[in-house]
Amino acid sequence: MAIALPRHAGSVLLIVSATVLGLAGTDLVLPAVPGLPAVLGGDAAGAQLVLAGYTSGTACGLMLFGELGARFDQRRLLAGSLLAFALVSLLCRWVDAIEALIALRVLQGATGAAAAVFAPGLLRRLFDDGGAVRALGLLGSVEAMAPALAPVAGLWLLRLGGWQASFDLLALLGLLLAAIVWRLRRHLPLPPPVARGSGGYHRLAVDRVFLRYALSHACTLGGLLIFVFGAPTVFVTALGGSITDFIIMQIGGVAGFAIVSNLAGHIAQRFGAERTIMAGTALSAAGTAAMLAYALAGGATPLAVAAIFLSVNVGLGLRGPPGFHRAIVAARGDDARGAALAVVAILLTTSLGTAAVAPFITEGLVPLALGAFLVAGSGVLLLAVLPPLADRPD
Missing domain, CATH: 1.20.1250.20 (MFS general substrate transporter like domains)
Structure with a gap:
């Protein structure tokens, strides 16, 4: 129970x-x-x-x-x-x-x-x-x-x-x-001690099951944050909008994420954690793909951008809780190191992606959407090629 x-x-x-x-x-x-x-x-x-x-x-x-x-x-x-x-x-x-x-x-x-x-x-x-x-x-x-x-x-x-x-x-x-x-x-609970000689960070860094969840989560969240960090400049300089438009986008996105992330546990229990993780990752990547398509078609309406971006937040909310939980489980009792590596992966993905997009940020929505799509789409590929937790032998 x-x-x-x-x-x-x-x-x-x-x-x-x-x-x-x-x-x-x-x-x-x-x-x-x-x-x-x-x-x-x-x-x-x-x-x-x-x-x-x-x-x-x-x-x-x-x-x-x-x-x-x-x-x-x-x-x-x-x-x-x-x-x-x-x-x-x-x-x-x-x-x-x-x-x-x-x-x-x-x-x-x-x-x-x-x-x-x-x-x-x-x-x-x-x-x-x-x-x-x-x-x-x-x-x-x-x-x-x-x-x-x-x-x-x-x-x-x-x-x-x-x-x-x-x-x-x-x-x-x-x-x-x-x-x-x-x-x-x-x-507060006292986690059991990690056995000495367990391999530390190196073991986790080469564990394909752990990497499946940690890196796919980093790509999904990283794709979202790359877009968020560049959006204020794009809204003001390329779309003819204002910071108010960006705030509207953020409010809608945060609300969508908060609602879905609190339902993700029930959804995972109903349909299975792996299906939920894949569905959320794919939805977030599809949102960035739709943003790129809209940009390539010449779209420049801030409200439309905010509407499309909502799906990116909803996808993260759907996959985030079960995905991060499975990353911790895949650490096999080494919870602290597992969580540390997962969060560091998010920071690195976001910072490198933001740095890559920065030289082109004044060119408009296309470079920003492309950067977010390449990173978020990588999350789907990682889930497709790396083995799930259920496949780990006892």
Whole structure:
């Protein structure tokens, strides 16, 4: 019998909150970035490194906590990482030079990465397979809303207390969550220790079953994010639209993703996880293909772009929870390293794809849609050629 989600609602809320705090490290600070050169020196390019530094630090932190989580108590590590995140956030607000802030942002990103590594494995231990997929759907929907809502809160904080206010809030929330996690750590599951000599990251990196789920997920989400990162420029410079059109697209996409991701667990139980994963991956890729066809036909209506993009979000919502859950299961007990590699794959796919499209971004919708399609379509190919979890011999 499936375990009902409300039974562990408090633990789920704690895990989700810690994960979202790491995401807020980018989006909450975003509105303050353009004004940083005026108060800390430097130029606009240096201010952008405040964002890039956090991302690079997060990538390093993912790998670090993936290794530590395979060796030590993840509950203690999570509490310690939140405390460190809070202290580094507090240091950020006292700097007086942009270079110092960039350096601290790398450290802030690294200390805030633990929850993203530990959350999938902790949720898996709290529930059976069906419950874990539903919990991951909830986590994914909240994570999708954070980039949309956090900048609004960041703008309010900027007006209320200047650029330091976002760091003050991050420090306060980090301290609060660290204390709660430490106090309630025994209510969180303790993953079994990973056997020494298990192969670590190398074993997972050459495991074709694990790669099936981790890389196909990275391609589906990466294709979506590549389009999102380039859409504001394309809307304004090529389609004659505005940032408002982009916001409309994002609101519709996030809503579609949130609804479907919370239904994905039930759909997977009804039709099977593999069918659900393939259907969602194919739907997302088909959405990018439709976007490319629309662009090649000369389409330039922002509302039409938003309507087509909805299918990309719905496809990700359908395949995301069961696909990521299967990636963790395919790690064969090495949950922390598995989650770390899966998230690093997303970051690399998105950053490389965005960099490849960037030189052509002012050319209009075609290059952006083509880049998203090539990446999202690769997810379908990976599912077609790599073996599923059910094929692994006992």
